[in-house]
Amino acid sequence: MCGIIGYVGARDAVQVLLNGLRRLEYRGYDSAGICISSAEKLHIARSVGKVSALESGPVLKKLYGTVGIAHTRWATHGEPTQENAHPHADCKGEFAIVHNGIIENYAELKQMLIEKGHVFRSETDSEVVAHLIEEFYDGSFEKAVRNAVSLVAGAFGIVAAHRGENKLIAVRKSSPIVIGIGNNEMFVASDPAAIVEYTRKVVYLGDGELAVITPLGYTVKKMSGEKVNKHVDNISFSLSHIEKKGFKHFMLKEIFEQPESVGNVMRGRLKGSEIKLSINVDTRAVRRVILVACGTSWHAALIGKQYIEKYAKIPCEADYASEFRYRDLPLSKDDLVVAISQSGETADTLGAALKAKSHGAKTIGIINVVGSAISREVDGGIYLHAGPEVGVASTKAFTSQVVALFLLALYIRLQNGGLVPEDAISELKQLPAKIDSILDNAGQIQRIASEIKSASSILYLGRGINYPVALEGALKLKEVSYIHAEGYPAGEMKHGPIALVEEGFPVVFIATKDSNYEKVLANISEIRARKGRVIVVADVPGVALEGMADFIIEVPRTIPDLSPILNVIPLQMLAYYTADLKGLDVDKPRNLAKSVTVE
Numbered sequence: 001m002c003g004i005i006g007y008v009g010a011r012d013a014v015q016v017l018l019n020g021l022r023r024l025e026y027r028g029y030d031s032a033g034i035c036i037s038s039a040e041k042l043h044i045a046r047s048v049g050k051v052s053a054l055e056s057g058p059v060l061k062k063l064y065g066t067v068g069i070a071h072t073r074w075a076t077h078g079e080p081t082q083e084n085a086h087p088h089a090d091c092k093g094e095f096a097i098v099h100n101g102i103i104e105n106y107a108e109l110k111q112m113l114i115e116k117g118h119v120f121r122s123e124t125d126s127e128v129v130a131h132l133i134e135e136f137y138d139g140s141f142e143k144a145v146r147n148a149v150s151l152v153a154g155a156f157g158i159v160a161a162h163r164g165e166n167k168l169i170a171v172r173k174s175s176p177i178v179i180g181i182g183n184n185e186m187f188v189a190s191d192p193a194a195i196v197e198y199t200r201k202v203v204y205l206g207d208g209e210l211a212v213i214t215p216l217g218y219t220v221k222k223m224s225g226e227k228v229n230k231h232v233d234n235i236s237f238s239l240s241h242i243e244k245k246g247f248k249h250f251m252l253k254e255i256f257e258q259p260e261s262v263g264n265v266m267r268g269r270l271k272g273s274e275i276k277l278s279i280n281v282d283t284r285a286v287r288r289v290i291l292v293a294c295g296t297s298w299h300a301a302l303i304g305k306q307y308i309e310k311y312a313k314i315p316c317e318a319d320y321a322s323e324f325r326y327r328d329l330p331l332s333k334d335d336l337v338v339a340i341s342q343s344g345e346t347a348d349t350l351g352a353a354l355k356a357k358s359h360g361a362k363t364i365g366i367i368n369v370v371g372s373a374i375s376r377e378v379d380g381g382i383y384l385h386a387g388p389e390v391g392v393a394s395t396k397a398f399t400s401q402v403v404a405l406f407l408l409a410l411y412i413r414l415q416n417g418g419l420v421p422e423d424a425i426s427e428l429k430q431l432p433a434k435i436d437s438i439l440d441n442a443g444q445i446q447r448i449a450s451e452i453k454s455a456s457s458i459l460y461l462g463r464g465i466n467y468p469v470a471l472e473g474a475l476k477l478k479e480v481s482y483i484h485a486e487g488y489p490a491g492e493m494k495h496g497p498i499a500l501v502e503e504g505f506p507v508v509f510i511a512t513k514d515s516n517y518e519k520v521l522a523n524i525s526e527i528r529a530r531k532g533r534v535i536v537v538a539d540v541p542g543v544a545l546e547g548m549a550d551f552i553i554e555v556p557r558t559i560p561d562l563s564p565i566l567n568v569i570p571l572q573m574l575a576y577y578t579a580d581l582k583g584l585d586v587d588k589p590r591n592l593a594k595s596v597t598v599e
């Protein structure tokens with residue numbers, strides 16, 4: 001949510017910042033802006049919409065300098081207008097800031113600053129920071145930033161520039177900041193993807209740390225001013241991982257990466273009939289598991305709940321992180337709270353993990369982004385190793401999360417003296433090849449997409465372990481194609497959604513040959529009887545289904561518990577191809593952002 005980047009060195013900063021913004025754009029694309037600092041003045045260019053609009057604007061062409069900051073915005077306070085676009089400057093144009101996060105007490109700070117004579121030009125919460133720095137400046141840029149942020153409540157990653165100084169100052173509280181180390185040049189960003197083109201040597205700022213960054217190096221300090229020695233990390237992915245590699249969109253590329261990403265989450269974790277996880281938590285004493293997540297990750301949690309109950313035999317809840325964090329739920333050291341998040345940054349999931357920790361519960365993360373905020377806060381966890389996910393609609397992270405949850409359930413079962421069911425490991429190992437065979441079916445799914453692209457509403461139905469797949473299929477479609485879609489437990493359909501069904505109304509069923517199969521067939525008949533248009537994802541497309549469905553998408557068979565990992569793939573493809581046929585910007589759906597770092 002909002003991307004920020006800064007550069008100090010000898011290169012043309014405008015180009016470095018624009019390249020970075022393009023790679024950060026998935027975090028927000030309501031507006032973009034850039035500030036180049038020179039001895040004479042801060043030159044700011046901002047525009048509404050995507051980075052391409054900023055790039056083609058007249059002001060940018062005239063800009064040149066070697067130090068600057070830039071931002072791509074997902075609007076929270078104030079509409080996506082040019083005035084509300086970052087960078088924001090103080091009254092005299094001496095300081096400029098870019099900000100990711102939310103300043104909770106901005107209204108009081110703004111009032112206080114207005115009373116002191118400051119003039120505000122935007123409706124954003126962020127602008128107060130520039131004026132606070134101005135207010136505190138008495139010759140030391142660093143001291144002014146320190147004093148300014150000491151008054152700010154909320155979550156933020158901020159980078160500030162000062163006219164005439166070859167220096168940037170970055171501060172972090174909750175929202176991520178990474179410093180990139182180059183040769184006589186330094187980078188700073190909200191996400192390593194923005195700088196991997198230039199350097200793989202990075203330092204992640206910790207919470208409450210401030211960095212002074214010049215072309216020759218960086219100094220990290222606590223808010224008290226005490227110096228902190230930082231570990232230099234290596235970015236684990238390369239530029240090629242965040243490029244489209246010939247695919248039309250990142251979403252399509254990421255769907256097609258799933259044979260590999262599903263393989264990666266298992267790698268080194270299956271040893272004979274053992275499950276090897278270094279989760280750093282003794283699960284033997286756990287009496288209850290609570291899975292917390294948002295969006296697609298929450299759908300993985302719903303599947304995980306069934307794994308934990310069945311295999312680990314421990315009561316399990318799956319809760320929206322935004323609900324969990326404000327529930328009065330008694331928690332204790334006997335609880336294991338699992339935060340599931342692709343980005344590791346989602347504000348509510350982070351808040352839920354922190355709440356669990358403060359109540360003495362054990363916490364682990366199932367996270368894709370290494371070193372992210374949640375991964376730092378939890379006691380231990382499982383990294384997905386799915387590689388960067390750039391498409392705003394999550395795809396490969398979901399299938400990896402489901403596999404990770406399956407491994408976790410088996411791991412807890414083993415810890416408690418149980419055995420891993422014989423077929424579980426061999427079926428896990430076959431998943432990548434089976435996913436590959438589904439991807440070969442793109443032609444059929446494109447044809448179905450062309451049939452549904454004009455629908456105004458679509459129902460997705462499944463039962464048991466595939467009910468969350470119905471939710472995920474519907475979420476994918478509405479996210480990228482803007483067609484209203486609703487996922488429902490097939491058995492509940494008669495209690496409401498069936499009222500929507502009339503001739504030609506599309507209904508997508510997940511009909512896996514498990515203990516619910518006959519009941520799903522009965523539900524299909526009920527839709528058929530009302531002349532609905534039936535699309536079925538089935539692993540046994542035999543005679544029972546013939547004549548009942550308009551389209552049957554066949555997926556390979558696996559054990560029913562792993563079937564969600566295969567069943568979701570055609571639904572991701574259906575959403576993608578439908579949106580693409582409608583000519584929509586699949587990777588940047590309107591109003592959405594990849595990482596939601598606000599509540």
Ligand code: G6P
Binds near residue numbers: 296341
């Ligand atoms: C946003 C994204 C979704 C994602 C959700 C949770 O809404 O657009 O694709 O599922 O956040 O993100 P997380 O990174 O915590 O999994």
